[in-house]
Amino acid sequence: MQNRLLSAKATLPDYDRTALTARMVHLGFGAFHRAHQGVYTDILAAEQHSDWGYYEVNLIGGEQQIADLKQQDNLYTVAEMSAEAWTARVVGVVKAALHVQVDGLERVLAAMCEPQIAIVSLTITEKGYCHSPATGQLLLEHPMIAADLQNPHQPLTAPGIIVEALARRKAAGLPAFTVMSCDNMPENGHVTRQVVTAYARAVDVELAIWIEQNVTFPSTMVDRIVPAVTPETLDKIEQLTGVRDPAGVACEPFRQWVIEDTFVAGRPQWENAGATLVTDVVPFEEMKLRMLNGSHSFLAYLGYLAGYQHINDCMADDNYRLTAQALMLREQAPTLKVQGVDLQRYADQLIARYCNPALRHRTWQIAMDGSQKLPQRMLDSIRWHLANHSDFDLLALAWRGGCVTLAAWMNRARRSTLAIRYCRLFSAPWQTVKKAQVVLRRCWEWQKFSVTICRRRLGLRKKCKKPMIVY
Structure with missing residues (x-):
């Protein structure tokens, strides 16, 4: 039932969700993103009247997560587990949820090419970068990268989709967006830059130069323990809130986010929600x-x-x-x-x-x-x-x-x-x-x-x- 989470015994969105604008596209709507970046952005909306919202996208797998989110008006629950008690908040900063395999690649690319999009963020795990962890270089021989290079306008990998979206924005005269990795790997911004620009060079050298000159790739350090969601986790959240939320997650109270402050098209004021903005992560x-x-x-x-x-x-x-x-x-x-x-x-x-x-x-x-x-x-x-x-x-x-x-x-x-x-x-x-x-x-x-x-x-x-x- 739509909006059923608004009856949950939890901290509810007390801001006007219709006033939010999807200025960010996030690739990888997993448990960590829901409990980390989603919470920071939700706190800003609640306490600072921020109007930054998300388009959430899954590329491979996670179809049910997106379906569940759509069924409940893009709301989900985050339960914080302390030694003393559990507390819950309902996060409301998601404007729409998409899946490449269900909604189609064109719908996802269209979302990424909307003029107001300023940030594309990622939690796709280390494997999603299709790179060598030892060197940080893109593996051009990777089967999925090789397939994308054969058909660059219909990519399936995150590097391919990002480059295709940037190519379309360049062709349409739209400004570039910031690409921000939130995956738990050292110098994730440097890795993302290496992967995206290497893929772009393999597609179009002129495009690669434009990306190098117009796109920034801030590094981030993220920290929050978010255990894998189990049926027992969902049972506990239901006992706490009175509402069954298949998209719910549980996590520890502690959270930390350190962000390299290099954004080409603006950003939310995450520092007002507890993040640390620095020149060197x-x-x-x-x-x-x-x-x-x-x-x-x-x-x-x-x-x-x-x-x-x-x-x-x-x-x-x-x-x-x-x-x-x-x-x-x-x-x-x-x-x-x-x-x-x-x-x-x-x-x-x-x-x-x-x-x-x-x-x-x-x-x-x-x-x-x-x-x-x-x-x-x-x-x-x-x-x-x-x-x-x-x-x-x-x-x-x-x-x-x-x-x-x-x-x-x-x-x-x-x-x-x-x-x-x-x-x-x-x-x-x-x-x-x-x-x-x-x-x-x-x-x-x-x-x-x-x-x-x-x-x-x-x-x-x-x-x-x-x-x-x-x-």
Whole structure:
């Protein structure tokens, strides 16, 4: 039933939705966008009388999400989960919802070519950029990119659709729009620029030059824990609001958005809703990668080895909570240069977030894909400590915890010789270890070896001190 969400027991849109103008097109109407950028923009409409609204677009998959949104007048619920209580708000800044496979590509391109469109934003996951994560370059041989280049006026990928929309705007004498990635990857604006301009060069060199001269690609750093939506999530939202919302999402109360302030056609005043506008996002990305993601990996590996299922279980153990905080403040924070940020307060916020029992973050899930995650979360910090002749005991401890976990998984999956050699060095299977003290002591033995190897490879011989771990 249309507008049924307006009867929900939640913070409702108390602004005139008809006064909103779709000035932004967002590609990728997933849970994170709904709980993050959608909320920031909704707060502006409610508190600052902003008239910026969205056209929401899904490209591949997510047909049901768009259908659900249309059925309820483009409203959806965001529930915030704290340790004390759940609260909900109904977001009303979506003007229309489209799906390429359902509504057709032409309808989507027509929306992107409306004169008032100032921003095209993206949450399409890293795979949606069709690029090499190692180099940031577009993969021209990617099957979907190759197909788009064969028929550039009927593209299916995000880079192809963006370039085709810009080509049509150029031909019509319309101004360019800003392309803003909100995906969780380092220097996402730089990656987006590389991908879009490379695709454009493969289509039309003159168009590529126009894009390079007229389009900006601001980088952003986004942070909010938004667990995958499950039937249980929707049940809880219904219990809270009294209304079933198939497009609803749940998230933690914390949210952060750091945006490089380079927009060619204006933007909402997101800073009035709590965002941070800066000239350089990189220091904030490094802060998140090292202090948040690095400590998350630390807890995931060592917690998993101790038999803890969730991050908040680790936080209930003083050994893990205090050691994770020491990792952040003693070994990660000194490597950072972030102006205007109190790193002690940031670390305290992270610990509080990890303690939230409503966020059932599984240690083994966070530990997945460690070979891709650990280098960017820890290696630069280790290099900094080596260059400054300072200790990095806890970083090495985390690294070794990841190696031991990987070896245990390899042993279970393949019975490989390397894995067996790793696992035989321990007297008991890791799955049976219940005491955090035992895990930390055993990993400390491995950690000393890691530190020694790292230092020898750089010609250093400085002896490391044992970290202050509460046993």
